[in-house]
Amino acid sequence: xxxxxxxxxxxxxxxxMSAIARYYKAKGFLVAGYDRSRSALCETLEQEGIxxxxxxxxxxxxxxxxxxxxxxxxxxxxxxxxNQELCFFQENGFVxxxxxxxxxxxxxxxxxxxxxxxxxxxxTSNMTAHLLHSSSIGCNxxxxxxxxxxxxxxxxxxxxxxxxxxxxxxxxSFHQLTxxxxxxxxxxxxxxxxxxxxxxxxxSFTHFTSLISPEGCLIMKKGIDVKxxxxxxxxxxxxxxxxxxxxxxxNIRVGNGQLIFDFVSPKGVLKDVELGVPVMINVENAVAxxxxxxxxxxxxxxxxxxxxxxxxxxxxxxxxIKREDLNFIDDYAHxxxxxxxxxxxxxxxxxxxxxxxxxxxxxxxxxxxxxxxFAQALSMLDDIILLDIYPARELPIQGVSSQLIFDExxxxxxxxxxxxxxxxxxxxxxxxxxxxxxxxDIDKMLLQIKSQLLES
Numbered sequence: 114x115x116x117x118x119x120x121x122x123x124x125x126x127x128x129x130m131s132a133i134a135r136y137y138k139a140k141g142f143l144v145a146g147y148d149r150s151r152s153a154l155c156e157t158l159e160q161e162g163i164x165x166x167x168x169x170x171x172x173x174x175x176x177x178x179x180x181x182x183x184x185x186x187x188x189x190x191x192x193x194x195x196n197q198e199l200c201f202f203q204e205n206g207f208v209x210x211x212x213x214x215x216x217x218x219x220x221x222x223x224x225x226x227x228x229x230x231x232x233x234x235x236x237t238s239n240m241t242a243h244l245l246h247s248s249s250i251g252c253n254x255x256x257x258x259x260x261x262x263x264x265x266x267x268x269x270x271x272x273x274x275x276x277x278x279x280x281x282x283x284x285x286s287f288h289q290l291t292x293x294x295x296x297x298x299x300x301x302x303x304x305x306x307x308x309x310x311x312x313x314x315x316x317s318f319t320h321f322t323s324l325i326s327p328e329g330c331l332i333m334k335k336g337i338d339v340k341x342x343x344x345x346x347x348x349x350x351x352x353x354x355x356x357x358x359x360x361x362x363x364n365i366r367v368g369n370g371q372l373i374f375d376f377v378s379p380k381g382v383l384k385d386v387e388l389g390v391p392v393m394i395n396v397e398n399a400v401a402x403x404x405x406x407x408x409x410x411x412x413x414x415x416x417x418x419x420x421x422x423x424x425x426x427x428x429x430x431x432x433x434i435k436r437e438d439l440n441f442i443d444d445y446a447h448x449x450x451x452x453x454x455x456x457x458x459x460x461x462x463x464x465x466x467x468x469x470x471x472x473x474x475x476x477x478x479x480x481x482x483x484x485x486x487f488a489q490a491l492s493m494l495d496d497i498i499l500l501d502i503y504p505a506r507e508l509p510i511q512g513v514s515s516q517l518i519f520d521e522x523x524x525x526x527x528x529x530x531x532x533x534x535x536x537x538x539x540x541x542x543x544x545x546x547x548x549x550x551x552x553x554d555i556d557k558m559l560l561q562i563k564s565q566l567l568e569s
Contacts, residue, residue, distance in 0.1 A: 114218075117185040117208075121178045122146030123199055124189035125165055126155040128266055129281065130212055132255045133187065134163060135267040136219075145175050147198055152557075154259075171201045181207040187215050190284040191506045213281070216255060217289030220278060223253065226405055227290050229280035229321055230298030230334075231314075232451040233398055237298055238279040239426045240395075240402035242268055245275060247422070248406070248415040252277055258445075261424035275409060283307065285317055292325045294408065296401050297333045301450050306478035306507075315339055332360070332404050334397070350379075352404055354397035360404040362396050367461070372396070376403055376416070383413050389423035392430055392458040428556055430455065433563050440466075440546045441566055443559055447475040447552035449486035456493045459548055466545035469496035471535065473551030475503050477510040480517060488521030496542055497527040500535065503553025532558070536565055 120137045124130050125146025131154055138144045138161065145164035148155055155165050166173040178184045186202045186209040202209050220227070226245075228238040239260040245252035246268055254268035257279035268277075280287035280295070283304050300318045302311035318339045322331055327346035333339065335353040343349060351358035355365060362374040363382070372391035376383040376399075386403075388395055403416055411419075425431065434441035440463065446455040452472070459468055472491055474480045480487070480502055491497050499515050499522075519529050530538045535558065539547075547566065549555050 114185070117142070117183055119143040119145070119178050119180075119184040121174070121184055121186050121202075122188070123186065123192045123196065123202075124148060124212075125158065125163070126150070126152050127189050127191065127212075128154070128257050128259075129216075129255070129279070130187070130189050131158060132266040133212060133215055134158065135161070135265070136255070136269070138163060139267075139269055143177060145178055147173070169197050171198055174198060174201075181205060185210070185215075187212055190286070193506070211284075211286070211289075213284070213286035213289040216278065216286075217291065219255075220276065220291050223274040223276045224293035225290060226252070226275060226277045226294050226296075226409070227280040227287065227292035228277070228296045228298065228401075229282060229287055229318065230296070231282065231301045231303045232446075232448055232454070233298035233401075234279050234296075235445070236395065236426055236429050237296060237398040237401050238277055240398055240420075240423055241296075241405050242277045243423050244402055244406035244411055244416060244419045245273075245277065245409065246270070247419040248411040250275065250406075250410050255279065257281070258429060259427040261427065262422070280321070282314070282317060282321075287321050288317070288324070290321075290324060292321075293329045294405055295322065295325050295329070295331050296405060297322075297331070297337060297339060298398070298401060299334065299450065300337050300339050301448060302482075303448050303479070305482045306476070330408065332401060332408075334401070335361075350404060350408075352397075352400050354393075354400060360400050362400055365393075365396060367391070367393070374399075376400065378404065378407055380407065383416065386417055387421045389421055390425040390430065393461055394430065394454045394458045430458065433559060434566060438545070439566065441549075441563060442546065443549045443556065445552050446550050447479070449483050449490050452487065452490035452550060453493070455550060456490060456548070459546060460493065463546050467495045467543070468546045468548060469498065469542050469544035470494040470548045470550055471498045471500065471539075471555065473500040473503050473532070473549075473553045473555040474515055474518065475552040476505055477502055477507050477513045480515070481510060481513045484517040485521050487518045488523070491518070491527075492523040494524065494548075495526065496544055497522060497524060498535070498538060498542070499527065499529050500532050500551075500555070503551065503555075505553065536561060539565065540569070 126148035242254035
């Protein structure tokens with residue numbers, strides 16, 4: 114990086130890309146970038162002094178970023194190969210790297226605490242960062258969600274070289290990392306457009322374990338079907354919510370808006386840990402985060418206080434209305450296992466309440482591969498509003514639509530709805546709890562939904 118003074122990002126509004134953009138700006142680099150739409154995150158980057166534009170046009174690239182000798186170009190895999198700006202940089206001698214390559218370089222100059230898994234990794238990463246940052250140890254962090262405790266996805270510290278990183282399995286990005294310590298939260302079949310089969314997904318996680326530094330360790334959820342391939346010297350630990358393992362929870366108590374448990378580790382039992390976001394789905398994440406925090410020297414008292422004050426992550430079981438008569442929760446769940454866990458947690462929190470779910474499927478390929486599993490999870494709801502597929506980086510696939518899921522749902526209280534008709538449709542439904550679910554752009558409607566609910 115000594116040869117560059119500017120960094121240009123293609124897809125700068127992505128949650129992972131924006132963290133790296135912020136990092137380089139904090140390090141004194143001139144930073145700019147392109148994204149296809151102006152999101153709230155992009156607006157925040159602009160307010161922080163980062164130049165962002167929203168048309169794929171070489172003419173919009175700021176002049177100071179047109180020198181290949183001084184500008185590094187970073188792009189996300191979601192950027193299409195035919196993107197005009199990407200082609201321009203590739204054809205004119207610029208150093209062009211994927212986001213994961215750049216993140217990998219950062220881990221090789223620090224001790225990376227890399228949190229991987231097909232679900233659970235964002236919350237676990239944010240918990241780990243909060244535990245370390247709140248302690249005498251400290252940390253840096255590149256997060257895959259906006260942590261409410263930090264109001265950002267980037268944490269910087271001058272007092273430590275520990276860096277918490279959300280290790281993304283998409284496009285095998287996490288193979289670019291060199292973890293000091295690693296956590297694997299789950300390894301379900303996902304991203305089959307990239308991997309082709311569950312076996313290939315598992316093989317990819319196995320390769321990830323082989324990258325852990327010899328002085329480090331792997332902390333893996335008990336029961337995951339990954340066969341670790343560890344270098345000599347790497348320690349191995351298992352964990353679970355309440356199913357045993359080297360690290361686990363016992364004596365879980367839920368009631369009066371609180372969730373309290375005892376944390377069991379090789380060092381003993383830490384009693385009465387209160388979970389700041391009191392849902393069962395977070396116990397498992399908390400155990401993993403506390404394990405890695407303890408292994409890095411965070412004290413019992415520091416852990417107990419940090420878990421009590423953990424505020425959660427935007428779009429991860431995120432309460433927008435919390436009243437006795439009405440609750441509105443938004444969750445990023447976009448894989449069948451995530452849907453099951455999210456809906457189960459809602460049902461457990463509100464056992465006697467009517468729950469309506471709005472689900473926006475994410476990707477044609479994921480819908481094609483898991484439509485039956487999605488339907489099975491959604492059938493747990495009392496009332497279902499199913500939106501059209503959010504395509505993200507994909508083109509439509511013939512015969513693949515939300516209708517596939519809809520036809521398999523074993524609940525008569527279901528309706529297919531276009532996103533633009535959602536507010537009108539919502540008026541036809543009666544519920545005590547509303548749950549919006551999905552990784553697409555449903556979050557752009559949260560304020561409208563909240564306003565309508567509060568007015569009714």
